[in-house]
Amino acid sequence: MWLPAGLIVLAFISLYPIIYAVINSLKTEPQSTVNPFWFTNWPLQWSNFLIAFETIWHAFFTSAIITSVSVVGIIALASLSGYAFARIPFPAKNVLFMIIFGLLLVPGFLTLIPLFIEIKDFGLLDHDLGLILPYIAGGQAFAIFVFRSFFSGLPDEIFESAVMDGASDLTLYGRIVMPLSIPIMVTIAIINVVGIWGDYVLPSLVMNATGHRTLAVAIVSFEAPKFAPSLNVYNIELAAYLLASIPLLFLFSFLMKYFIQGMTSGSIKM
Amino acid sequence: MQPRGLTAALPETSARTVTHRRLVSGPNSSRRWVIGYLFILPTLVFVGVFSYYPAVKAMQGAFSNWNGFNPPVFVGLGNFVQMFQDPVFIASLWHVLIWTVVGIPLSLIPPFLVAEMIFHLGKARSQYVFRTMFIIPMVLPGFVGLLIWLFIYQPTGLLNQFLGAVGLGFLRHQWLADPHTALGALIGMGFPWIGAFQLLVLYAGLQAIPMEILDAAAVDGVGTWSRIRAIDIPMIRGQWKLLFILAIVSVPQNLIAPLILTDGGPGTATVTPVFYMYQTAIGYGLYGYGMAIAFLLFLAMMLLAIVNMKYIQSQPD
Numbered sequence: 001m002w003l004p005a006g007l008i009v010l011a012f013i014s015l016y017p018i019i020y021a022v023i024n025s026l027k028t029e030p031q032s033t034v035n036p037f038w039f040t041n042w043p044l045q046w047s048n049f050l051i052a053f054e055t056i057w058h059a060f061f062t063s064a065i066i067t068s069v070s071v072v073g074i075i076a077l078a079s080l081s082g083y084a085f086a087r088i089p090f091p092a093k094n095v096l097f098m099i100i101f102g103l104l105l106v107p108g109f110l111t112l113i114p115l116f117i118e119i120k121d122f123g124l125l126d127h128d129l130g131l132i133l134p135y136i137a138g139g140q141a142f143a144i145f146v147f148r149s150f151f152s153g154l155p156d157e158i159f160e161s162a163v164m165d166g167a168s169d170l171t172l173y174g175r176i177v178m179p180l181s182i183p184i185m186v187t188i189a190i191i192n193v194v195g196i197w198g199d200y201v202l203p204s205l206v207m208n209a210t211g212h213r214t215l216a217v218a219i220v221s222f223e224a225p226k227f228a229p230s231l232n233v234y235n236i237e238l239a240a241y242l243l244a245s246i247p248l249l250f251l252f253s254f255l256m257k258y259f260i261q262g263m264t265s266g267s268i269k270m
Numbered sequence: 271m272q273p274r275g276l277t278a279a280l281p282e283t284s285a286r287t288v289t290h291r292r293l294v295s296g297p298n299s300s301r302r303w304v305i306g307y308l309f310i311l312p313t314l315v316f317v318g319v320f321s322y323y324p325a326v327k328a329m330q331g332a333f334s335n336w337n338g339f340n341p342p343v344f345v346g347l348g349n350f351v352q353m354f355q356d357p358v359f360i361a362s363l364w365h366v367l368i369w370t371v372v373g374i375p376l377s378l379i380p381p382f383l384v385a386e387m388i389f390h391l392g393k394a395r396s397q398y399v400f401r402t403m404f405i406i407p408m409v410l411p412g413f414v415g416l417l418i419w420l421f422i423y424q425p426t427g428l429l430n431q432f433l434g435a436v437g438l439g440f441l442r443h444q445w446l447a448d449p450h451t452a453l454g455a456l457i458g459m460g461f462p463w464i465g466a467f468q469l470l471v472l473y474a475g476l477q478a479i480p481m482e483i484l485d486a487a488a489v490d491g492v493g494t495w496s497r498i499r500a501i502d503i504p505m506i507r508g509q510w511k512l513l514f515i516l517a518i519v520s521v522p523q524n525l526i527a528p529l530i531l532t533d534g535g536p537g538t539a540t541v542t543p544v545f546y547m548y549q550t551a552i553g554y555g556l557y558g559y560g561m562a563i564a565f566l567l568f569l570a571m572m573l574l575a576i577v578n579m580k581y582i583q584s585q586p587d
Contacts, residue, residue, distance in 0.1 A: 004396065007387055011403040013462050017418045018410060020428055036431055081313040090306030100313065103321050105575060107523050109544040110568045113551045113560055114327035115320065117338065137320035140313050169305045191467075198412030200526050205552065216413045220530055238421070241414040248409040256402065263467075264474035 018245075025049070025238035032235060048232055052240035058211070059218035062128065064247065066214060067196045070132045071189050074139035079185065081140070082147025083173045087159070097148070103141035108201075116205045126209040135196050143188045150184045150265065151177055186255050187262025193251060197244075215244050331561035338557045349562030359563065362541045365453055366522050366567075369542065372457050373521040378513055381468035386498060389476045401473065405466045416530050419459045420446075423531075446532055449539035456527045456540055468513050475506030511579075518575050522567065543567045 024032045026044040034040055053060075084090070085097050115134055124130030158176055167175070178185075203214040213221075219240055252259070332349060334342035353359045388400045410418070422428040423445040430442040445455040479502065487497050503510070525544040528534050534541040534549060541549075543563055551560030 003387055003391060004400075007384070007391075007400050010384060010462055010464060011400065014404060014407055014464050017415070017422070018407065020422075021418055033426065036428055037435070077312045077316065080309040084306045084309035088302060088306035088309065090303035093306070096310060096314070100310075100317060103317060105519065105572060106321065106325055107519055107568060107571065109523050109525060109547060110328050110564045111321065111324035113547070113557060113564070114324035114331060117557075118320075118324055118327070133316070134320045137316040140317050140321075144313065169302070169309070173309075194408060194411070198414070200413045200530065201548075216411065220413060220417070234421075237417070241410075241417060244411055244414050245409050248411065252405065252409055256405070260401065260405075260470065263470040264477060 021238045021242055025235055025242055027232075027235055029232050029234050045232065045235065048236045048239040049243065052236050052243055055222070055236075056215060056218050056240050056243065059213045059215045060243070062207075062212060063197060063215035066128050066131050066135070067193055067247075069128075070135035070139070070196050071192045073132070073136035074143055074192050075185055075189055077136065078140050078143035078188070079147050079178070079181070080173065081144045082151055083169070083177055085144065085148040086151035087172070087177075088169060097144075100141055100144055104145065108138070112201065112205075115202070119206055124206070126207055126212055128207075130206045131203060131214070134202065135192075139192050139195075143192070146184065146188060147181070150181060154180060183258040183262040184265060185262075186258035190251060190255060190259050194248060197248060219244055328561050329565060331558055332565035333562070334558045336558040336561075337555050338551075342558060345558070349559050350566065352559065353562060353566065358538050358541055359543070359546060361538050362543045362546045365540065366524075366542045366544075368453065369457055369524060370518075370521050373524075374514070374517045376457070376463045377465055377468060377517050377521065378510075380463045381465050382472050384464050385469050385472040385476055386502065388473060390494075401470070404464055404469055408466045413526065413530065416459070416527060420531050423455050447536055449536050452532055452536060452539045456524075456531060459527065471509050471513060472506060475509035476502060479505045514578065515575055518578065519571055522571060 020036065023039060024036055025048055026046070027040070028045055031040050081100070085093065119125060119130045119134065122130070124133070154177065159172060162172055162176060198216065199214075200216040200220060203217050204220070207214050207217060219237075222237055222240060331342060333344060333346060335345045335348070336342035384404060388397050388404075391397050391400065407415075424430075425444050425447075429445065433439060433441045443451060445451050483501060483505070484497075487501055492500070522542070523544055524542055525548055528540045528542055528545040529548065532540040534545050544567065547560040547563040547567075549560075550556040550563065
């Protein structure tokens with residue numbers, strides 16, 4: 001009996017920052033100062049969310065475009081490469097794989113400054129592509145690593161019969177590998193959406209123009225006093241944080257099954 | 271799961287003739303390697319331009335004096351010599367050492383304990399419910415999680431109000447404004463540190479342990495702790511390896527927490543090498559010096575990762 005009880009306590013503490021944000025995003029600032037732990041008086045301040053949305057909606061959609069294009073690019077390119085590394089024999093395969101795999105050991109901070117300068121030299125500052133292209137590159141190593149390991153584990157028999165019928169590699173990839181790999185692809189997509197949607201450092205350098213920012217940049221600079229003085233700045237900020245979490249909430253509610261299936265398929269290990 | 275796509279694909283593909291198969295360089299073609307290269311070509315172009323090129327530039331930059339506009343001037347090891355006379359850099363090394371030594375166990379042990387707890391719940395249904403509950407915090411984007419912790423640590427924030435409410439008011443503190451607690455506050459963020467990713471990976475490992483082994487252990491009357499030590503931990507070696515390597519490369523990279531929460535302060539209390547790299551390059555325009563810091567940290571991390579890979583691999587499987 002202590003096992004579920006302990007888990008409930010731990011889960012409650014883990015979830016508390018979210019609960020705290022929800023409670024206080026619906027109050028006025030004086031109400032939160034009196035008691036931040038629970039609702040003190042009604043009515044709830046839904047207007048906080050309206051003001052927050054007006055402030056961040058542009059950045060919200062900018063981030064939505066950048067994230068979705070990047071993730072589709074990562075999955076498309078990495079699954080093709082993962083298929084080639086797992087299923088097609090070609091010269092220098094191991095060397096090429098190590099070249100890509102080695103990128104897992106190249107940390108983001110090493111390339112941050114040269115990458116920023118490169119993006120600037122390409123004239124892509126304040127342009128969505130200035131983030132999309134590096135994100136697609138940055139997502140390759142991990143995704144290929146997982147895809148290769150998953151595709152290698154698919155039973156040979158299902159390939160053999162299709163090959164006997166003259167299927168090309170593109171057919172094998174599109175008709176056999178893809179349908180069987182939806183959970184693992186969804187998993188890799190979610191991991192990348194979470195990473196890109198929540199990224200701050202590169203966007204703070206590349207998309208810092210007022211009026212065209214990513215959500216992370218807009219929300220972090222939300223604190224700045226440029227915001228119209230209002231009694232509830234602190235609560236409106238919390239409302240903005242929750243709005244920023246909505247896409248991930250949707251993603252998880254619809255794809256949770258696939259995500260857990262993919263994560264627990266046994267391909268994510270060394 | 272049976273491939274529904276396969277049965278649908280068969281009649282169509284079987285219509286193809288032998289000549290057609292040769293044309294499309296099918297799996298039996300002698301030119302199949304071309305297809306292999308074509309499949310990986312887009313990846314190679316992307317990582318070449320946006321990963322390897324900047325990496326090479328980073329290493330060149332480390333040995334140069336550069337303000338980002340004029341051509342870089344080669345200065346040999348000058349940046350590295352300067353680094354070890356720079357008290358801020360020395361301080362940042364201590365901070366990252368503490369952060370790594372404390373942070374890696376924090377990122378691995380709590381998720382493992384929770385994975386064990388969930389794994390040993392009797393019903394599959396309750397396993398599912400708890401797994402889901404611990405994944406929910408993933409819906410908070412990374413920067414939002416940090417900003418909420420910023421609120422929690424404020425002088426009038428949740429932590430101090432909680433301490434007051436439970437009668438521990440004397441412990442109330444300016445967590446981020448005091449040089450003695452600022453670094454600890456950053457490391458302690460995310461309490462109770464049950465990372466969803468780590469949890470799922472470890473839980474998957476536990477699920478993959480053959481039932482016979484666990485049954486045999488139960489029949490032999492092996493206690494919980496001895497079973498965890500003798501069976502569970504060694505059996506999920508592959509998961510440990512991956513998570514450990516990921517932790518080694520991710521914990522020292524912590525830039526965004528000091529950047530958003532403390533700006534390295536108070537004073538230099540929360541300056542990490544990566545934050546200092548950002549500050550010297552972006553803030554002060556010392557691109558060469560910043561890249562030298564990044565390069566040195568990169569070498570240190572590589573060394574650590576290689577040593578660990580070797581050590582872990584030398585254990586019998």
